[in-house]
Amino acid sequence: MINWPEMDSKYYMQTIVREPVTIVKGKGARVWDDKGKKYLDFVGGLAVNCLGHCHPEVVNAIKKQASTLIQTSLWYYNPPMLKLAELLVKNSCMDRVFICNSGLEANEGAVKLARRYGVLKLKGAYEVITTFESFHGRSLAMTAATGQPKMQEPFKPLPNGFINVKNNDIEAIKSATTKKTCAVMLEPIQAEGGVNVPDDDYLKKVREWCDQKGILLILDEVQTGIGRLGALFGYMLYGIEPDVLTLAKGLGGGVPIGAFLAKEKCAVLTLGDHNATFGGNPLTSAAAYATLKYVIDNDVAGNAREVGKYLMDKLEGLKSNYPFITEVRGRGLLVAMYFNKEIAKSVVNACIDKGLLVNRLKPNAIRFIPPLIILNKHVDEAIGILDSVLSGIKG
Ligand SMILES: *Cc1c(COP(=O)(O)O)cnc(C)c1O
Numbered sequence: 435m436i437n438w439p440e441m442d443s444k445y446y447m448q449t450i451v452r453e454p455v456t457i458v459k460g461k462g463a464r465v466w467d468d469k470g471k472k473y474l475d476f477v478g479g480l481a482v483n484c485l486g487h488c489h490p491e492v493v494n495a496i497k498k499q500a501s502t503l504i505q506t507s508l509w510y511y512n513p514p515m516l517k518l519a520e521l522l523v524k525n526s527c528m529d530r531v532f533i534c535n536s537g538l539e540a541n542e543g544a545v546k547l548a549r550r551y552g553v554l555k556l557k558g559a560y561e562v563i564t565t566f567e568s569f570h571g572r573s574l575a576m577t578a579a580t581g582q583p584k585m586q587e588p589f590k591p592l593p594n595g596f597i598n599v600k601n602n603d604i605e606a607i608k609s610a611t612t613k614k615t616c617a618v619m620l621e622p623i624q625a626e627g628g629v630n631v632p633d634d635d636y637l638k639k640v641r642e643w644c645d646q647k648g649i650l651l652i653l654d655e656v657q658t659g660i661g662r663l664g665a666l667f668g669y670m671l672y673g674i675e676p677d678v679l680t681l682a683k684g685l686g687g688g689v690p691i692g693a694f695l696a697k698e699k700c701a702v703l704t705l706g707d708h709n710a711t712f713g714g715n716p717l718t719s720a721a722a723y724a725t726l727k728y729v730i731d732n733d734v735a736g737n738a739r740e741v742g743k744y745l746m747d748k749l750e751g752l753k754s755n756y757p758f759i760t761e762v763r764g765r766g767l768l769v770a771m772y773f774n775k776e777i778a779k780s781v782v783n784a785c786i787d788k789g790l791l792v793n794r795l796k797p798n799a800i801r802f803i804p805p806l807i808i809l810n811k812h813v814d815e816a817i818g819i820l821d822s823v824l825s826g827i828k829g
Contacts, residue, residue: 438468440609453794455786460487463808464521465791476804476816477791480569481625481657481768484684484734485725486805492687495724496500504717511689518693519721525730528695532693532703533714533722537656537682540692543708544619544652544678545575547694549595550702551650552616559616559649565601567627569825570619570654579619582627602632604639611643617641617650617678622668625657629770629801631763637672644677650700652678656692657768660684661806663731664739664766684806687725691718719800729806737767738806741813742766745802748817769802771794778828786825790816 438456455473459466463486465475475487485492499514506512518530540639545562552559564570566581574593576585581598595617599606601609607618618640618768624630644651653676657669662684665671677700682692712718729735746762749771752758761772772783776797785792804812 435464435468453782453786453791453800455704455791462486462489463805463812471789472817473791473814474812475791476802478803478805479688480565480683480793481803482683482686483663484662484806485687485728486807487688489687489725489728489807491724491728492689492721495720498633499717499720501534502716505712505715506729507711508713509685512714512716512719514716514719514723518719518726521723521726521730522534522681522693524697525726526679527669527697528679529698530701531693531695532708533719534692534694535690535715535718535753536571536692537654537680538573538576538692539684539710540680540694541575541579541619541654542577543694543703544654544680544696545617546708547581547678547696547700547703548617548619548650548652550707551578551700553772554702555615558614559614559784561594561597561612561614561616561633562595562652563599563610563615563618565606565620565624566598567601567624567630568598568619568621569624569626571656571693574615586696594810601630601631602636604636604643607640608643611647611649615647615649618651619652619654620648621654621656622658622672622764623663623739623768626767626795627765628796629768631765634672637674639683641674649675652680654680654681656682657803659686660726661735661738662766662768662803664735664742666730666735682730686718686722687728689718689721691715691722706798734806738766741808741810744810745813745817748813749802752817752821752824755821756827759824759826762800765796767804767806767808769800771802772796772799772800774798781820781823781827784826785819788819788823790818790819792816803808 456468568580570576578592578596748764793801
């Protein structure tokens, strides 16, 4: 039998401490390791597999497209890319789409667009205000946008033009706004940064401020989009519309794809401004079209909302039994549980032993980001495992 962890340590860049599981197969909310052991998957490819593993609609779309046409480049029209763009526009407040390959690429595109907007409409303004504890991706520019010093420090000097300010604080955004500001970029709920749910009226206040100043509001919905929070897009829950929206993770149902979308008034990128070799790739676009169509037609977001509530209730139940659980927070199926000590690693490992995958969010927090198609019975199963793991921890 091949020792995969050994191969990893020999050949792969060692940039992450992986969990001790080699996943070889998945179906629905389950995955199997190389020894045939089955797990309930509450990580879902890191908030990516919104329809679970190998959903038949997605698999069939990929199979069909793979034997028809895989890559064209953006120099040609192709049907899956354009069908996906139309579906996104018709189901959001946006007018135009650019399809790329990942979350960071979507955010880079959005920031390029904001800078063009600054040049054309705001006398050369170029700065983008973002928040501490945000996460926008791992390119150098997105590292500067990501307000986490520990990620920035090793890679200095970073591109300039990003101002990180306190999260969930409209006054911090106001006082950072100058003539140089072209946009504010936020996640509706900071995900990687800790599942930090802002005040209900925060986004509305930011929207009003951006309108007042004539600057763009970019929402990074790479993690919160495609039903995760219980609405197709997170902004729908907060009674506002962004000017620019970025998507990735859930969009392709597992294949790598991203997109940035803009309202007509600020869709200012023109000929020659932007391109990507794999942008609008027919294979990934076909998978994304099938995913998004299924999510919309079957109200998968509504399921995420209902099952998410059930999950939060059950986790709150655990919290009242275990005093070392300090907080349960989130929305829809983006949920975190916090502890008063650094036990996330041991909790995650004990869950693995018992057949449940959950995500280590911080040394003292775990995250639940399961497929959006899970049912209450999956929650019951996960809670049962978690309960037995937590009961083994000395309070
Ligand atoms: C994951 C994530 C990104 C980065 O996406 P990649 O596809 O890893 O580049 C950006 N923003 C948010 C909110 C994310 O959750």
